[in-house]
Amino acid sequence: RRGKMAKSTQLIDNEVFRAYATYTAIVLLKMMLMSLVTAYFRITRKAFANPEDTASFGKGESAKKYLRTDPDVERVRRGHLNDLENIVPFAGIGLLYALSGPELSTALLHFRIFAGARILHTLAYLIPLPQPGRGLSWAVGYSVTFSMAYRVLKTVLLL
Amino acid sequence: RRGKMAKSTQLIDNEVFRAYATYTAIVLLKMMLMSLVTAYFRITRKAFANPEDTASFGKGESAKKYLRTDPDVERVRRGHLNDLENIVPFAGIGLLYALSGPELSTALLHFRIFAGARILHTLAYLIPLPQPGRGLSWAVGYSVTFSMAYRVLKTVLLL
């Protein structure tokens, strides 16, 4: 009974890995929220991308006018894509970083700053805040991932 | 000899991890298939995004007319982006979930429902099926990932 279960829980018992799991779950959930925000704006702005999504508004021309782009919908979609472009590298490089044996305090510093920066980035995109608010929050998250990648390559490099 | 090899195969010997690996490979392959479907529609509809892709149709204006968007191509691309937005969180949170030591039967239930929902989502997008077919399949997959994230955060939380 202990055999396989014990093995499977080793990684999750490691504190750095637990911190990684916590913050990665948080930023991935934050990214998933963008789908709900997009749906909210698509419905309230009546701006859809697929003909079958407008069928409940009637048939023919009366429904066709809702097949359009809306500035608010496009803004959320750009924020969502920016999340994909930045949270995916964080999750991938962060996993390798967590396995490279960093100090817990250093790892927590990286994870906390990244999560904070991405939440600020989303707020800056959706409110929207004047620049350089969004640009800076993007750059901070980007730098954290870069810093983790540097540590990973320094620790494990095998080309 | 046993040392490193034994360690490296521990995780893959764990049944929950094997189930995770199986279903993640399946949904990632499904997502990759969208590239081939896009290429198929771009070629059959003659709708390309890059000038160099139309060079085989001649030079100048005769080729330029194929630099256009096509509703079928755009539909597949929206399906592909929706896969990225949903399968990436599944793969990331699913890994953490698999390592958090869930029951095999519970884990299989999550993975099977997610994979089924995403295959249905693709069919609903490409055929296309009337709503709420696509919406429901999206919501089911979304809920599975959310459920796994809840278990991960409950098990490992270290902020």
Place this chain on the structure above:
Amino acid sequence: RRGKMAKSTQLIDNEVFRAYATYTAIVLLKMMLMSLVTAYFRITRKAFANPEDTASFGKGESAKKYLRTDPDVERVRRGHLNDLENIVPFAGIGLLYALSGPELSTALLHFRIFAGARILHTLAYLIPLPQPGRGLSWAVGYSVTFSMAYRVLKTVLLL
């Protein structure tokens, strides 16, 4: 003291995993570079997506004209999205592959070809090179990920 640290460094001591970590960090960093290239073209071509990004060019109509798409910016963005569509499956399936216990030489072959193909793909997209340069480099990377997925499913299949 040895307990948790020893556990956390097991995976990273495995040579196949170290090779995976090295090449995944490299291709994820390459993908991240696309953000900087996009920013470079947005600034030099003065083509922005958000009104708040053009505020430094003045107010009203004088700034509004920079809210536009530019062929160079769109090209980089297509390359970036193509990276997401291909590097994400590589990172996910590659992790499972690395844990499935392949020979180091076989694993290195997969990782090196993928990384080389994706770097060539980016060059082919940005220069741009005539087709089938970009198409072939895409197909090579795609095939590598497919080959790894086949090995993963053959090794771990648990449906």
